[in-house]
Amino acid sequence: MSKTEKRVKTLKKGCGRLKKGDRRRQILLELKLRPHVRISELAKRFHVSNETLRRDFDALSRDGLISRAHGGASAPMQGYYPSLDERTNARIEQREQIGVRAASLVQDGETVMIDSGSTTIEMARALAYQGTPCTVITNSIPVAMTLGNDEVQILLCPGEYLAPESAAIGTDTLEFLSRFNVDRCMIGSSGISDEGPSETVRGFAAVKRVMLRRATTRHLLIDSDKFGRKGLAHVAALSELDTIITDASPTGDLLTKVKTAGVEIDVAEPS
Amino acid sequence: MSKTEKRVKTLKKGCGRLKKGDRRRQILLELKLRPHVRISELAKRFHVSNETLRRDFDALSRDGLISRAHGGASAPMQGYYPSLDERTNARIEQREQIGVRAASLVQDGETVMIDSGSTTIEMARALAYQGTPCTVITNSIPVAMTLGNDEVQILLCPGEYLAPESAAIGTDTLEFLSRFNVDRCMIGSSGISDEGPSETVRGFAAVKRVMLRRATTRHLLIDSDKFGRKGLAHVAALSELDTIITDASPTGDLLTKVKTAGVEIDVAEPS
DNA sequence: ACCAAACCGAGGTATATGCAACAAAAACCG
DNA sequence: CGGTTTTTGTTGCATATACCTCGGTTTGGT
Numbered sequence: 001m002s003k004t005e006k007r008v009k010t011l012k013k014g015c016g017r018l019k020k021g022d023r024r025r026q027i028l029l030e031l032k033l034r035p036h037v038r039i040s041e042l043a044k045r046f047h048v049s050n051e052t053l054r055r056d057f058d059a060l061s062r063d064g065l066i067s068r069a070h071g072g073a074s075a076p077m078q079g080y081y082p083s084l085d086e087r088t089n090a091r092i093e094q095r096e097q098i099g100v101r102a103a104s105l106v107q108d109g110e111t112v113m114i115d116s117g118s119t120t121i122e123m124a125r126a127l128a129y130q131g132t133p134c135t136v137i138t139n140s141i142p143v144a145m146t147l148g149n150d151e152v153q154i155l156l157c158p159g160e161y162l163a164p165e166s167a168a169i170g171t172d173t174l175e176f177l178s179r180f181n182v183d184r185c186m187i188g189s190s191g192i193s194d195e196g197p198s199e200t201v202r203g204f205a206a207v208k209r210v211m212l213r214r215a216t217t218r219h220l221l222i223d224s225d226k227f228g229r230k231g232l233a234h235v236a237a238l239s240e241l242d243t244i245i246t247d248a249s250p251t252g253d254l255l256t257k258v259k260t261a262g263v264e265i266d267v268a269e270p271s
Numbered sequence: 272m273s274k275t276e277k278r279v280k281t282l283k284k285g286c287g288r289l290k291k292g293d294r295r296r297q298i299l300l301e302l303k304l305r306p307h308v309r310i311s312e313l314a315k316r317f318h319v320s321n322e323t324l325r326r327d328f329d330a331l332s333r334d335g336l337i338s339r340a341h342g343g344a345s346a347p348m349q350g351y352y353p354s355l356d357e358r359t360n361a362r363i364e365q366r367e368q369i370g371v372r373a374a375s376l377v378q379d380g381e382t383v384m385i386d387s388g389s390t391t392i393e394m395a396r397a398l399a400y401q402g403t404p405c406t407v408i409t410n411s412i413p414v415a416m417t418l419g420n421d422e423v424q425i426l427l428c429p430g431e432y433l434a435p436e437s438a439a440i441g442t443d444t445l446e447f448l449s450r451f452n453v454d455r456c457m458i459g460s461s462g463i464s465d466e467g468p469s470e471t472v473r474g475f476a477a478v479k480r481v482m483l484r485r486a487t488t489r490h491l492l493i494d495s496d497k498f499g500r501k502g503l504a505h506v507a508a509l510s511e512l513d514t515i516i517t518d519a520s521p522t523g524d525l526l527t528k529v530k531t532a533g534v535e536i537d538v539a540e541p542s
Numbered sequence: 543a544c545c546a547a548a549c550c551g552a553g554g555t556a557t558a559t560g561c562a563a564c565a566a567a568a569a570c571c572g
Numbered sequence: 573c574g575g576t577t578t579t580t581g582t583t584g585c586a587t588a589t590a591c592c593t594c595g596g597t598t599t600g601g602t
Binding site: 019020048049050051052055070071 | 548549550551552558559
């Protein structure tokens, strides 16, 4: 009888029955109101079985329109790096240590440039947790969002928005950064060799270079996995760095080259 | 024995373990980046048991700082939401209609400035769904993230990052916008009266003004609830608009003033 | 009227989560 | 130093959800 009821209702409502696409639209609508909806809740509301809702959630999840969770779904984490997620899972602890160590270097009232990247996001998180009042200039959206609403004033860089990395790059970014002089800069890179840090994306290398040029003290945040790796684009020479903040000291040739260049190695302890 | 094992393990890496208050802050920070976090996920990350995380979630939930869900928690929802409230649903639908209508005006290859605000975010969603190849200049982070990853090239404005609105404002923003000439601009506002649109935040009014100045065709996206309202800061005169995209035509004095100013009224119909 | 495809619902089983009580460790304090 | 409080980990059980398969129903086309 509930079937007949439903049928009558949907017929009354208009163009045909309550189809999959119709429910899907309702689900998305609901997610705009609330960050999270539960399967059983919507099932009761639409008068369909939980299984049906589950299928809808799966379909929407495949299309990337929602983000599934146990018991329901939430709005897609907007702009959150899909490629970056895998990397994030790998070396969380090292990154966190590096981030905490780097954030502890920032003094009250300083101005800091922060690069984009997963390690610098960790650093931003640690800085927000510290609550150090300071000014941050960044081209990374996640960094800005993490530090926002706190005692930190944030200057966002202009530029062409690169969705996979959630950051702005391009000549506008470079020109904007060039207008400032800051106390510190915190950059990451996808590799470091005896020639210095390097990046896989050319646009990012230019941003990092400008940040290094405008900062009094220059820190490189990099985990020990990346020692010896060479990316496509050269960022800077070792001598253009002041400190390398990492989770384990390099060895062999890289170590001697770093020392020769007069770069301090700051090993973040699990403390 | 598993106890002893675990104890040894946590002691070993152990001094880095977070205390209750620290974990809570980390949870809130994480929720700034993602709309939903899972208990098991954070438990692994913090190296604590699921029960501990559950207690933290309960505590934060009691304080109203987060919203609990089965298996996790999400950011606190703004205002309470009777899920079956038809008025709320209707308003959301109106916004979506306005967004779809506005997005349909964008032609292939055009350059568009998009303001910050909930209605313009809806418009960005519709534009992303359409897949119209174009260039977008915006100071709104959600707009940039929504349109990213598609055929749309996005230029992000610089400026001081305003966390509550997730947008950039300030003189840097204005100066950047002034350097461009675009085909269209899409702005929202918190009210419109016979004197024109107005905003509650002064910084935003300036941004909207510059966008209007740099665009050939100027659209105002506003839902009919806001007719007659006056915000703190005046944005522009009615005559500086070309089209008002809304869900219902204004009436009475406002209607005559709008018509006198030569502004077209575009009523978005429910598709 | 028939068939094919898609959609939906029901059942069973495995897994994940929630909850409450207890035990252990750590922190706190005099 | 010892006792007390707080925090955390573990256990067992109830519940909720996920996943799979099957069969029925509707839809759409010929």
